[in-house]
Amino acid sequence: MNKYxxxxxxxxxxxxxxxxxxxxxxxxxxxxxxxxxxxxxxSPTGFLHTGSLFAALxxxxxxxxxxxxxxxxxxxxxxxxxxxxxxxxxxxQLAAFGVYPHEGYLGDNLEKGNYGPYVQSxxxxxxxxxxxxxxxxxxxxxxxxxxxxxxxxxxxxxERKENFGxxxxxxxxxxxSPEEAIEKIKNGxxxxxxxxxxxxxxxxxxxxxxxxxRIEIAQNDQHIVILKSDGLPTYHFAxxxxxxxxxxxxxxxxxxxxxxxxxxxxxxxxxGWQKPTYAHLPVIMKLDNGNRRKLSKRKDLEAxxxxxxxxxxxVDGFLEYLFTIANSNFEAWRDEFKxxxxxxxxxxxxxxxxxxxxxxxAKIQNLCKEKLGHMNTKEFANSAYTWxxxxxxxxxxxxxxxxxxxxxxxxxxxxxxNPRKDYEKFSDIxxxxxxxxxxxxxxxxxxxxxxxxNLSKETIIKVLETYLAKYxxxxxxxxxxxxMKEVAVECGFAATPKEFKKNKEAFLGHVGDVAAILRIVVTxxxxxxxLYYVMKIIGKDRVDARIKNAIESLK
RNA sequence: GGUCCAUUGGAGAAGCGGCUUAACUCACAUGCCUUUCACGCAUGCAUUCAUGGGUUCGAAUCCCGUAUGGAUCACCA
Numbered sequence: 001m002n003k004y005x006x007x008x009x010x011x012x013x014x015x016x017x018x019x020x021x022x023x024x025x026x027x028x029x030x031x032x033x034x035x036x037x038x039x040x041x042x043s044p045t046g047f048l049h050t051g052s053l054f055a056a057l058x059x060x061x062x063x064x065x066x067x068x069x070x071x072x073x074x075x076x077x078x079x080x081x082x083x084x085x086x087x088x089x090x091x092x093q094l095a096a097f098g099v100y101p102h103e104g105y106l107g108d109n110l111e112k113g114n115y116g117p118y119v120q121s122x123x124x125x126x127x128x129x130x131x132x133x134x135x136x137x138x139x140x141x142x143x144x145x146x147x148x149x150x151x152x153x154x155x156x157x158x159e160r161k162e163n164f165g166x167x168x169x170x171x172x173x174x175x176x177s178p179e180e181a182i183e184k185i186k187n188g189x190x191x192x193x194x195x196x197x198x199x200x201x202x203x204x205x206x207x208x209x210x211x212x213x214r215i216e217i218a219q220n221d222q223h224i225v226i227l228k229s230d231g232l233p234t235y236h237f238a239x240x241x242x243x244x245x246x247x248x249x250x251x252x253x254x255x256x257x258x259x260x261x262x263x264x265x266x267x268x269x270x271x272g273w274q275k276p277t278y279a280h281l282p283v284i285m286k287l288d289n290g291n292r293r294k295l296s297k298r299k300d301l302e303a304x305x306x307x308x309x310x311x312x313x314x315v316d317g318f319l320e321y322l323f324t325i326a327n328s329n330f331e332a333w334r335d336e337f338k339x340x341x342x343x344x345x346x347x348x349x350x351x352x353x354x355x356x357x358x359x360x361x362a363k364i365q366n367l368c369k370e371k372l373g374h375m376n377t378k379e380f381a382n383s384a385y386t387w388x389x390x391x392x393x394x395x396x397x398x399x400x401x402x403x404x405x406x407x408x409x410x411x412x413x414x415x416x417x418n419p420r421k422d423y424e425k426f427s428d429i430x431x432x433x434x435x436x437x438x439x440x441x442x443x444x445x446x447x448x449x450x451x452x453x454n455l456s457k458e459t460i461i462k463v464l465e466t467y468l469a470k471y472x473x474x475x476x477x478x479x480x481x482x483x484m485k486e487v488a489v490e491c492g493f494a495a496t497p498k499e500f501k502k503n504k505e506a507f508l509g510h511v512g513d514v515a516a517i518l519r520i521v522v523t524x525x526x527x528x529x530x531l532y533y534v535m536k537i538i539g540k541d542r543v544d545a546r547i548k549n550a551i552e553s554l555k
Numbered sequence: 556g557g558u559c560c561a562u563u564g565g566a567g568a569a570g571c572g573g574c575u576u577a578a579c580u581c582a583c584a585u586g587c588c589u590u591u592c593a594c595g596c597a598u599g600c601a602u603u604c605a606u607g608g609g610u611u612c613g614a615a616u617c618c619c620g621u622a623u624g625g626a627u628c629a630c631c632a
Contacts, residue, residue, distance in 0.1 A: 043632050078631055147630085163557060164628055192630050201558095217559065228630040235632050259559060259627040280560090283626080287566085292624060321567095324580080328568055331580055353568080355561045355625075363567070363581045373594085418594050484590075497590080515590040527592035 003178035008135040010185055011142065011193075017129040026115050026245040035068035037249045039104070040094070041242075043075045044087035048305040049297055050359070051254065051284045053097055054322055058281060059252045060099050061347045068249070071104030073242060074119045077232040087119075093305055097315055115246040120238050127233045130241050130271075131193055131226060139270050140226060142181050142191040143173035167197065167221040174223055193227035195237070199266050207261060210250070210279035210349040220262035236260060240267040248276050255280040255356075279349055282356040284325070295359055302359060312387045312426025314375075317368030323347075324367075325357040365424045373421035377411040384410065387426040395430045398437060408537045409433050412529045420529060435523045436538060441546070444524050451520060452513060459508060461554050463491050463517050468547045473540050477532045488514040521550040 017025070029037060038059040042052055063070035072094075074087050088107040094100075103113025111118045134140035143166075145153075150166070157164050174196055176184075185191065199219035207215050226237035233241070243251060258280045268275045285292040286300055297303040308318050323330045323342060329351050337344070372380065381403070388395040399406045410429070413420040423429055434440040451460055467487045473480065485495040488511040494500035500510035519528055522543060528534055535543050 041632090045632080075632060081631065143630095150629090158556080161556065212560075215559075218557095222628090225630050230630075232630090234630070238632095254626090255560070256626055257632095261559090282561090285625080294625080325567065331567080332569085335579080353561095357568095358566060360566050360581070366581055413594080416594095420593050422593055481590075488590095510590080512590040519591065525592090529592075531590075 002136075003182075004136050004138055007142075007178045007182055007185075008132045010182055011135065012128050012132045014125075014128070016125060016132055019130065019133055022126065022129060022245055026247065029069065029247045031069065032067055034066055035249075036062045036066040037069045037071075037247055038063045038252055039071050039073055039243070039246065039248050040099075040101070041073040041075050041253075042087075042090050043078065043081070044083060044090065045078070045081045046083055046086055046297065048090050048093040050295055050303050050305050053094070053099070053305045054284060054326070055252060055254060055281055056094055056099050057097070057319070057322055058326055058347065059250075060101070062250060062252065063102070064343070065346060069102045071113060071115070071118065071246065072101040072106070073246070074105045075235065075238065076119060076121050077228075077234070077238060079121075079230070079232075093309070096309055097305070097319060120242070121232065123238075123242070124231060126245065127227065127237065127241055131237075134195070134226075134270075135193075139196050140193050141174060141176070141196055142185065143194045143223075143225070144176075144184055144189050144191045145173060163201065165221075166194065166223045167201070171223045190229055192225045192229050194223045195226050195267065195270070197221050197223050197266060198270075199262070205262060205265060207265065207278070209258075210277050211282075211352050212280060212354060215258075215261075217262050220266045222263060224263055236263050236267065239264060240271065240273075243276055244268075244271070244273045250277045250279060252279045252281055254283050256283065282353055284359050285356040286359050292356070292358065294356075300359075302361060310391050310427075312384075312391060312428075313364065313368050313424070314371045314383070314426075317371035318364060320367045320371070321360075321364045324363070325353075327351040328353060369421040369424045372423045372425075373414075373419045376415050377407055380410055380414070381407045384426050384429055392427065392430065395426075398430070398433075401437075405436070405537070406433075409436050412533045412537075422529070435525065436534075438542065441524065450526065451517060452509070455508065455513070455517075457554055459491065460517055461551055463487065463514055464521065464547050464551050464554075466490055467514075467518060468544065468551075473536050473543075477530075480532050484515060484518075485511050518547075522546055 029035075031037070040052075040056040040059050042048075042056075060070040062068070072091065076082055076087065085108075087105065091105065091107055103111075103115070103118075105111050105118040117123055131140055145166075149172075153166075153170055154164055157170070171194075173181075173191075173194070197220055199221045201218050201221040203219040204216050205219050207217065209215050224236055225234050227233055239251075242248075261278065261280075264278075265275065284295045286295045288299075295303045301307050309315075319342065320334070323345065324334075327345075327347050330345060333345055375383065381399075384406075385396070385399050385403075388399060410433070422432060434444060467484070470483050470487060471480070472483065475483065489495050491514070492508045493514050494503075494507040494510040497510045497512055500507050515531060516526070519531055520526065522528075522531070522538065523534060538546075
């Protein structure tokens with residue numbers, strides 16, 4: 001018997017597929033011309049990273065806009081780093097941002113599609129089938145080097161100033177004959193399986209990256225590990241097998257993968273399989289002490305997508321931002337088509353920048369303010385409630401107390417051409433509206449009211465008493481404000497700021513100062529939305545009570 | 556140390572050899588509007604495209620070197 005077959009049979013004694021069977025089992029997809037098959041392939045090692053969401057968003061977008069397929073594959077081949085339950089949470093967070101796969105992993109023990117399993121730990125038989133064939137072809141071999149052997153090798157390479165790695169003369173086990181390998185295995189020596197590279201580091205290969213264009217890189221000469229001693233494949237090998245048999249057409253992934261591209265190229269060529277198109281995405285960066293660095297989950301709150309969900313940034317605003325950094329023509333497109341859905345935007349690789357954008361919170365905030373400002377009352381109240389149910393108990397309770405009242409509050413100066421934009425995220429709501437609720441109003445009141453120090457207590461009392469006697473919330477806003485002016489004049493203030501400026505000596509201040517007194521009494525704040533609406537919502541009885549109380553405490 | 560990628564204002568960027576006295580958006584500043592805030596409006600913010608050479612009548616745009624920043628070199632993905 002052929003010695004390579006013998007070796008392969010020794011290593012893999014179980015029943016496996018032939019390559020032909022696999023090809024038949026996972027046939028070419030029947031899709032329209034030009035359809036992209038893309039994927040998002042996260043490891044279940046924690047929560048969704050902002051950069052991952054960015055990549056997932058782009059992958060899915062290309063599949064959707066080309067009537068192709070977008071799927072999720074779980075890359076759980078590193079059991080040491082795996083965090084239980086994080087796979088499912090990845091999927092649900094993606095969904096929270098409107099990224100839904102057509103097929104693939106949807107949660108633990110839950111998947112759909114004909115190209116599965118979509119969880120790598122469940123694909124061992126497929127990987128082994130391919131490797132077995134590679135051993136038979138002498139494209140893969142067992143390696144018995146220990147961790148110590150490898151580090152000794154590395155040390156030597158370091159001293160000689162040679163490239164690191166398992167290649168050429170350093171690839172000791174590649175020199176073993178099949179007979180020797182068989183003997184070692186029979187002796188029970190532990191091993192991994194390596195790919196036998198035939199590349200030469202001194203040769204250059206040319207690759208076309210969909211984003212970066214023509215790239216010239218050294219050919220791979222590394223005999224990389226393809227099957228670890230735990231029987232699971234490494235990323236490189238899993239990428240080859242999975243993306244071939246899942247018929248992925250476009251690999252969109254972070255640029256940190258660029259250096260290993262030669263490995264993947266050689267792998268595909270060794271198998272004689274058609275290479276997918278690669279698109280290496282720029283990585284989102286952050287400015288740290290004047291230097292750019294990758295957004296880091298450890299150091300940056302905003303690196304975890306959950307942060308934005310918890311804070312209540314509107315998903316739509318956040319996605320708008322991700323689109324603006326994904327494609328440089330997006331902002332102009334948005335400007336031209338203000339009301340179109342992002343689905344209508346045609347994303348392209350050549351409008352992607354090559355270096356990573358700095359993550360710009362201020363811009364996100366602006367976009368989110370814009371989104372929240374332009375929601376109608378119903379939409380806003382509903383979204384706020386949905387958010388509060390999940391993330392803010394106190395706001396939830398207030399909304400549930402009286403949904404209509406809450407709606408009225410957030411409707412102030414909304415649904416007009418240039419609406420107020422005081423919220424950038426849902427968590428901004430509560431502190432700004434607390435004073436509308438009597439119990440919160442009472443508990444906020446404890447500290448002394450912050451009236452203008454230049455006004456005497458007597459003046460303030462007089463203003464309050466005069467106003468209390470005269471004001472009427474049934475008037476139009478204009479008439480209501482006219483009353484405010486009358487009160488101002490009666491109490492020694494100018495009716496307009498202009499008048500006051502002309503002759504400061506003659507007045508205590510102007511209407512603005514009078515309004516400020518009322519504002520502080522009614523809202524406990526120096527700034528508020530239009531006082532007329534605020535008072536109308538709170539209602540005459542309670543405004544009366546607040547004013548009377550204030551007078552009382554001043555006396 | 557090797558390899559690869561990048562470099563236009565505080566940020567995202569347009570620009571692809573003369574139309575650029577470098578578009579647009581965000582941030583920032585000032586002013587106007589205004590009872591506060593927010594909104595809105597107006598104006599300002601790169602004499603210059605990392606840097607040094609070269610090509611050209613002409614360069615942010617083409618070529619070469621240098622610098623700086625980033626990524627990567629695992630039985631991690």
